[in-house]
Amino acid sequence: MTGPAAALAHRLARDAEAVCRHYLSNGRREGRYWLVGDVENTPGRSLFVRLTGPQSGKGAAGKWTDAATGDHGDLLDLIAANQRLTTLRDTLDEARDFLRLPRPEPTPWTKAEPAPQGSPEAARRLWEITSPIAGTLAEAYLRNRGITDLRNCANLRFHPRCWYRPNEDDGPGTRDAWPTLIAAIRSGDGALTGVHRTWLSPDGDGKAPIATPRRAMGHLLGNGVRFGVADDVMAAGEGIETILSLRQVMPALPMIAGLSANHLAALLLPGSLRRLYLARDDDPAGRAAVETLATKARDSGIEVLTLDALLGDFNEDLRRLERDDLARAVAPQLAPDDVDRFLVMLGREAG
Structure with missing residues (x-):
């Protein structure tokens, strides 16, 4: 210039x-x-x-x-x-x-108080400096996991250099900042209560080579990462990638990721809910979490149906099977009226 x-x-x-x-x-x-x-x-x-x-x-x-x-x-x-x-x-x-305007006197600067480590306020401050995932390493990472349909995923964002605190399991010289997929953890009324971080390798090909590439901060109990607004039907599961994999064949079905077995078991369900699908992880903790939440839901008059992957988990199904094969595997596990309502196939109908 x-x-x-x-x-x-x-x-x-x-x-x-x-x-x-x-x-x-x-x-x-x-x-x-x-x-x-x-x-x-x-x-x-x-x-x-x-x-x-x-x-x-x-x-x-x-x-x-x-x-x-x-x-x-x-x-x-x-x-x-x-x-x-x-x-x-x-x-x-x-x-x-x-x-040409008179200059106002600058007010004395006072440093903002640091937010307590791991608090909802720290999570809010981190969320405010993230950016949409379109065109970022976070999008590349998810695409490498077979997750290509990211419509209505505003609760997923990206930070190019999110701080990571190495622990005793990390090697000497471990970097203290990595590109990161950031997920908003919200309560039923949409309030941000925390964030979940997935640190990524700089090429977006996988997670960062660190001891704990996934960590959450804030208030998780009863809350989760939400995709869509639940009304009468919703699905819930532990991991973000599990839920995003199911969304590839049921993009209109509201879903929530509880982020761990314990937090999935403690999930608070909306009062309008009439049917709940639970994506079940094939391990003792996952099965116990599903049973606990299923019991709570049934006690509230909610119909509960479980969804089981063909292989290790739904993301493995998505990556190793054709998308229509995943849809065909899910279809018999749905209530009949939800097949037409939610299931999407690229080729022929699920039936």
Whole structure:
């Protein structure tokens, strides 16, 4: 950038905090950054504006990035997007008008209190700086697992470098940050109560080579990772990939992943539920969890049907069988009216 635009961008960068306070008033300063939801001044923490730094180059003041969209630029770009200006001339005029305004006194910065480790607040802060999974390593990882239909999966997002705390089972020199599939854990009313992290290898071909590539944080008891809004019929299972595999043949059936056998057993069921499908893992803990939740559901007047994989689990079925073969294997385990209602086959009908 050269000429008047470059000169204005540099002047704006010298007063970056004032620019943010004027155009992004719903944000706040944290250290050397101004954090807000997006260029349109939505509350949140996805967009970072650097307030201090050199005049140009790496780490320059006034540079911003939206972690949710990948958009970035300088303060002229931010003003144009914020004010929805479509020409450079209008953007420069707006910047000149701003620079003639009296500068408000910057308020003293106080560092935000750190969220307790593993708390719902820590989970919320992490969720706010994730981005949609489309086109990311998280999407590549799921596709490598045979999971290609990711419609209505807003509770899955991506973080390019999520912190990982190595433990005694990790080798020396284990990296402390990896690309990560982030899943929102929500209560029945949709409130975020935690997140689940799956750390990935940098090529997206599998999970990261660490001792515990899956960890959850926040309040899990009674809650889970939800796909769709449950009404009269829903399915539940332990793992996210188990549920996503079943969604490849039943994308309209609301489902929830409990994330572990113990948490699946403690899942809170909606009052409107009339039929519950339980994807059963073929191990003692999985069978016990299904039986516990099934008993609780039946005591509430809910019909319970179990779903069993042909091979080791439903993701193995998905990867080793044709999708229609998986649908045909699931069909006899469904209530007859749910076959037409939920089951999708690429070729012929399930019957």
